[in-house]
Amino acid sequence: MRQSQLFTKTKKESPADEVSLNAELLIRAGFINKEMAGVYSYLPLGLRVIKKIENIIREEMNAIGGIEMKTSIIQSKEVWEKSGRWSDDVVDNWFKTKLKNGTEVGLSFTNEEAYSNILKQYISSYKDLPIYPYDFKDIFRNETRSKSGILRGREFYWKALYSFSKNAEEHNVFYEKSKEAYKNIFNKVGIGHLTYLTFASGGTFSKFSHEFQTITSAGEDTIYVDPNNGIAVNKEVYNDEVLESLGLKKEDMVENKAIEVGNIFSLGTKFSTPFDLKYKDEKGEDNLVVMGCYGIGLGRLMGTIVETLSDDKGIIWPESIAPFKVHLLSLGDDENVKNRAEELYNSLTAKGIEVLFDDRTDISAGEKFADSDLIGVPYRVVVSKRSLADGGFEIKKRVESNGKIITIDELVNLLEAKR
Amino acid sequence: MRQSQLFTKTKKESPADEVSLNAELLIRAGFINKEMAGVYSYLPLGLRVIKKIENIIREEMNAIGGIEMKTSIIQSKEVWEKSGRWSDDVVDNWFKTKLKNGTEVGLSFTNEEAYSNILKQYISSYKDLPIYPYDFKDIFRNETRSKSGILRGREFYWKALYSFSKNAEEHNVFYEKSKEAYKNIFNKVGIGHLTYLTFASGGTFSKFSHEFQTITSAGEDTIYVDPNNGIAVNKEVYNDEVLESLGLKKEDMVENKAIEVGNIFSLGTKFSTPFDLKYKDEKGEDNLVVMGCYGIGLGRLMGTIVETLSDDKGIIWPESIAPFKVHLLSLGDDENVKNRAEELYNSLTAKGIEVLFDDRTDISAGEKFADSDLIGVPYRVVVSKRSLADGGFEIKKRVESNGKIITIDELVNLLEAKR
Secondary structure, three states, X not given: OEHHHOOOOOOOOOOOOOOOXXXXXXXXXXXXXXXEOOEEEEOHHHHHHHHHHHHHHHHHHHHOOOEEEEOOOEEEHHHHHHHOOOOOOOOOOOEEEEOOOOOEXXXXXXXXXXXXXXXXXXXXXXXXXXXXXXXXXXXXXXXXXXXXXXXXXXXXXXXXEEEEEOOHHHHHHHHHHHHHHHHHHHHHOOOHHHEEEEEEEEEOOEEEEEEEEEXXXXXXXXXXXEOOOOEEEEHHHOOHHHHHHOOXXXXXXXXXXXXXXXXXXXXXXXXXXXXXXXXXXXXXXXXXXXXXXXXXXXXXXXXXXXXXXXEOOEEOOOOOOOOOOEEEEEOOOOHHHHHXXXXXXXHHHHOOOOEEEEOOOOOOHHHHHHHHHHHOOOEEEEEOHHHHHOOOEEEEEOOOOOOEEEOHHHHHHHHHHOO | OEHHXXXXXXXXXXXXXXXXXXXXHHHHXXXXXXXXXXXXXXXXXXXXXXXXXXXXXXXXXXXXXXXXXXXXXXXXXXXXXXXXXXXXXXXXXXXEEEOOOOOEEEEOOOOHHHHHHHHOOOOOEHHHOOEOEEXXXXXXXXXOOOOOHHXXXXXXEEEEEEXXXXXXXHHHHHHHHHHHHHHHHHHHOOOHHHXXXXXXXXXXXXXXXXXXXXXXXXXXXXXXXXXXXXXXXXHHHOOHHHHHHOOOOHHHOEEEXXXXXXXXXXXXXXXXXXXXXXXXXXXXXXXXXXXXXXXXXXXXXXXXXXXHOEEOOEEOOOOOOOOOOEEEEEOOOOHHHHHHHHXXXXXXXXXXXXXXXXXXXXXXXXXXXXHHHHHOOOEEXXXXXXXXXXXXXXXXXXXXXXXXXXXXXXXHHHHHHOO
């Protein structure tokens, strides 16, 4: 894409009420727009990142048998009364509104009830199980305060998968698979090395739930990490008994601030009971379905990546989710420079390499460099009179201090291999 | 996908309160679930259709310079007060709710204000224009009645593009391009032959808006079509003066019921005035931006296709948006039949052909045929003892009465060529 056609521009300042690093950088670089506290729009650069994260998650969910659908945001009172979660005394962050006829409706803050209600129609026999439906969906939570940028939104974009299994054994097999899928996701988006499987509080049906916590000073959670085996314990369940049950030693544990970027939870029959979600087994006997839930907030994940992988100049996107692979900067008014830049842009895009081409003519070289560092595309390629005199194009990774001159053929080969 | 892993099943009946053909067929075939009047969830089959429609629209929008983003659903009062559309006296189908601190917020019912407010930050010079941002987005309209299935939802999935141009001339060039893009979309999704560019009421800044109306008895609109030149006039502006201004003759016009599947509208400076959306031209003078809007409801389009392209047995999907290309039916318990069906399924999926494989063992041949007709996949391929005895597999298009026997190689070649 030509930067002259990208309508966003970088900004020196973010809104005065924006106190989080992630939103500040993302607003200044033109990835998101703040509509109000906890509500952000994704601008073209931001949506490109979200779509790449979405595709990585989709691939991993499909690989473990997930089947995608799209549930409604508007939710009916009757369905949520079955589980007892309609009441504002039980759930304090509902957004509710009314139909013209006065009927109260809610906006999805999670999806257990919606799925249980739909699946109830389709589950009757053991042959119908297991099933693993999931949604990418905008979720609404009426948070009292919302100061963490896209880490904790009043409206946010979410993936949630629910598992419906015949029994605890079948559930456990999938639950373990899901851990691997989640690890793959965090590795692929570039924060696997900072992200720990973390034991957290469970519920009636499981001693623990499992969170995936990414270490960063911006984290709202405190976790204790055992660096030797790469697992962690959330402060909420951190005590001698838990450590012992997990075979961990207090002296090995390191305290860290962290952000919960994903969580998986065994639900047992908590929802299948009120929704009477039963199946007939081989003997013709009725059994309750065993459920689990598996969530990831895409905006939160994107914000966490910005919090952990930025420097004082701007964002540093991992290649897998960067809005573009290459930021091509054409410097100066020289016709030959312009032509060579155009030629390179055409060569790279013809090969399917995603290039943001800074073809703007009224911007100084210094401003182009600063914009490029702020936006954070992995490879910066500069074409200037000097680079041509030196034999070609200057390529520099966002994380490197110095570039090097290479020819157009070398450049195309290098970037193609990295595609 | 194996049908044994698709959790939905066909139903004999749709909900008692469902009076529209589109929703009745889509519910019975397992494409959608009715949450309440005007609110539907998309089940796996339905989402596959929506995604294909979405990709066709995206391709056409990008081809005319569209740039995709994702605006928030929650909208702030201050922004909508600028245009005067916050008031319930002006807009009678808002869904509104409140933040914890009592602040009123709305749910997007359209996007002019959100876009104008965002773009205001980025437009200052003639060099910034034109720009063509668009969203795919869930939209909320608090309809008093909602009885048309997915043709008119309280919540619906929508594409809207807004054009921001320097002047009327530049606007008109894009407006004409958008007509072609819309025609391409309706042709590609399979209802081009039933869809007419229709002159409808304009506004302060244009004599007409343009609707794309698809002829069907389920339509809520009345249009008059001139079959000779393929254009139509909406009843709301149908009079002698209009006919004369368009060079149409009353005696040529044929009255039809139709559904509005898309609409394009010149907005002039209606929104750029309240949002003070101005740019400096080459002379340094301030000018108001000229806007246009271009909408398509994806659910409505899907519903219209079902209304127009179904028969008494079920849905007939056009190949371009069908959830699968092939419905493969394995009949009976014979091991050789099962093996040949598996072999064919693997061959086709390995070639990237999308196959729904009815591998269920507890369903009769008659039920499989009925399900297949109801779901409406374009090609039905049957493997049975009889088909194998006859020399291979029976292939039949959904629209044909009789199939023919072909070999696996012929089948793979035929379907691959059609991919």
